[in-house]
Amino acid sequence: MIPLWTAAELRDATGGECGDAVNPTGISIDTRSIAPGDLFVALRDQRDGHDFVEGAFARGAFAMVDRDIPGPVLRVADTLAGLTALGAAGRARMGGRVIAVTGSVGKTTTKEMLKRACAALGPTHASAASHNNQWGVPLTLARMPRGTDWAAIEIGMNHRHEIAPLARLTRAHVVIVTAIGTAHIGHLGSQEAIADEKADIAAGIEPGGIAVLPQDSAFFARMAETARRHGAQVLGFGESPEASARMLAWRGSAASSEAEFELSGRHVMVRLDQPGKHMAMNALAALAAIQAAGGDTGLAAAALSGFGAGAGRGEMRRIATPDHGTALLLDESYNASDSAIRAALAVLAAQKATRRIAVLGDMRELGDFGPDLHRALAPDVARAADLVFTCGPLMAHLHEALPARRQGVHTEDAASLAPIVAAALRDGDAVLVKGSLGMRMASIIRALTGPGSMGKD
Ligand SMILES: Nc1ncnc2c1ncn2[C@@H]1O[C@H](COP(=O)(O)OP(=O)(O)OP(=O)(O)O)[C@@H](O)[C@H]1O
Numbered sequence: 001m002i003p004l005w006t007a008a009e010l011r012d013a014t015g016g017e018c019g020d021a022v023n024p025t026g027i028s029i030d031t032r033s034i035a036p037g038d039l040f041v042a043l044r045d046q047r048d049g050h051d052f053v054e055g056a057f058a059r060g061a062f063a064m065v066d067r068d069i070p071g072p073v074l075r076v077a078d079t080l081a082g083l084t085a086l087g088a089a090g091r092a093r094m095g096g097r098v099i100a101v102t103g104s105v106g107k108t109t110t111k112e113m114l115k116r117a118c119a120a121l122g123p124t125h126a127s128a129a130s131h132n133n134q135w136g137v138p139l140t141l142a143r144m145p146r147g148t149d150w151a152a153i154e155i156g157m158n159h160r161h162e163i164a165p166l167a168r169l170t171r172a173h174v175v176i177v178t179a180i181g182t183a184h185i186g187h188l189g190s191q192e193a194i195a196d197e198k199a200d201i202a203a204g205i206e207p208g209g210i211a212v213l214p215q216d217s218a219f220f221a222r223m224a225e226t227a228r229r230h231g232a233q234v235l236g237f238g239e240s241p242e243a244s245a246r247m248l249a250w251r252g253s254a255a256s257s258e259a260e261f262e263l264s265g266r267h268v269m270v271r272l273d274q275p276g277k278h279m280a281m282n283a284l285a286a287l288a289a290i291q292a293a294g295g296d297t298g299l300a301a302a303a304l305s306g307f308g309a310g311a312g313r314g315e316m317r318r319i320a321t322p323d324h325g326t327a328l329l330l331d332e333s334y335n336a337s338d339s340a341i342r343a344a345l346a347v348l349a350a351q352k353a354t355r356r357i358a359v360l361g362d363m364r365e366l367g368d369f370g371p372d373l374h375r376a377l378a379p380d381v382a383r384a385a386d387l388v389f390t391c392g393p394l395m396a397h398l399h400e401a402l403p404a405r406r407q408g409v410h411t412e413d414a415a416s417l418a419p420i421v422a423a424a425l426r427d428g429d430a431v432l433v434k435g436s437l438g439m440r441m442a443s444i445i446r447a448l449t450g451p452g453s454m455g456k457d
């Protein structure tokens with residue numbers, strides 16, 4: 001088997017030193033998920049990865065290190081620079097098409113859609129999970145197998161000026177900005193700054209490259225200007241008649257949706273095992289990007305059909321209720337920002353149920369904007385839900401802003417809310433659970449799906 005990287009290639013790419021036996025078949029930055037033959041890159045975070053090198057050896061791995069450690073190592077000057085150099089080399093040897101995705105919401109979903117659709121066109125490589133930062137992007141590129149025809153790369157940020165260097169490393173042919181929301185506005189200061197940062201994904205775009213931007217966004221023109229400044233051509237997607245990739249029709253039912261798109265004059269239909277219109281928008285962006293990269297949209301759209309929810313991103317299941325009935329659980333526990341909550345509320349509102357219940361935890365990283373953005377959810381929440389349970393100091397602002405008839409219980413954290421929600425459920429309810437990752441809303445999911453759960457719908 002040809003390794004992912006030969007020793008000679010590793011030396012060339014990183015300027016480091018290693019013996020000829022260092023021929024890794026994979027790359028890892030976490031010894032908990034390491035496989036034999038992987039190159040474990042000893043990065044420094046809260047802990048120093050060099051402390052785990054012995055463990056990596058014990059599992060049959062090689063290691064990239066920047067200290068004197070005996071064993072099957074690739075010795076470099078700095079491990080993060082080494083990983084980045086290997087990412088650049090992974091990208092350089094790839095002769096296919098690269099599509100990069102950013103946005104305030106929907107990055108992973110759109111990347112997963114690209115992965116599925118592109119796989120119908122040729123050998124495809126994509127970021128794992130949400131590996132979208134200064135470690136995740138080079139890791140993804142360094143892991144790209146030889147002979148990859150299509151790559152879907154997720155790029156994210158917490159602060160201004162983080163996306164451009166990752167985009168330059170990725171050198172995409174097509175870039176997507178899914179949507180502009182308020183995620184990380186605490187660090188960025190304004191939605192304009194978020195839009196400018198996201199549009200920087202066009203930095204380092206390949207000559208003749210195309211930026212696929214959300215035409216319906218208030219920041220479309222602003223992002224288009226930035227993308228053009230980076231040398232990209234602009235293609236809008238959305239419902240607006242001006243969009244060249246346009247959603248002509250959309251029908252959502254309780255658990256699925258069907259959309260009709262026009263992609264530069266070509267009509268395609270897509271059926272998703274996902275009810276939200278926002279998911280159809282992500283599909284439109286993915287197909288527009290594939291078309292812009294020269295892929296066959298008919299094949300791609302057919303492959304996309306049946307796309308379902310990712311973990312904690314709208315999964316639906318039936319759960320048992322204390323009165324020996326069943327309720328529908330909408331598991332949105334993975335993360336939350338205000339646009340994602342509004343999108344999930346639309347799905348809750350579309351459910352046939354005796355009562356629609358929203359269980360919401362704080363949206364984090366909003367800085368001084370936090371209290372107002374939580375309060376501002378009140379009208380939409382009150383319209384979509386009959387009863388609202390909240391947890392976290394920021395959600396207290398929403399709780400107070402709700403009409404009394406909608407107010408359920410408010411607690412400080414998810415752990416204390418979980419048993420209250422579990423006891424309150426009744427036969428025929430539909431319940432949405434959503435909050436920032438750090439709020440651990442998954443503990444509420446566990447409380448609701450414990451013994452007696454009836455599995456996936
Ligand atoms: N286009 C969209 N508009 C609004 N909400 C969306 C959209 N796409 C996905 N969401 C919702 O946003 C949440 C996060 O989705 P996803 O994981 O795809 O986003 P992400 O941008 O990768 O997030 P992260 O920043 O955590 O990596 C999910 O709850 C999902 O339902």
Ligand SMILES: [Mg+2]
Pocket residue numbers: 107108109129130132154
């Ligand atoms: Mg993600």
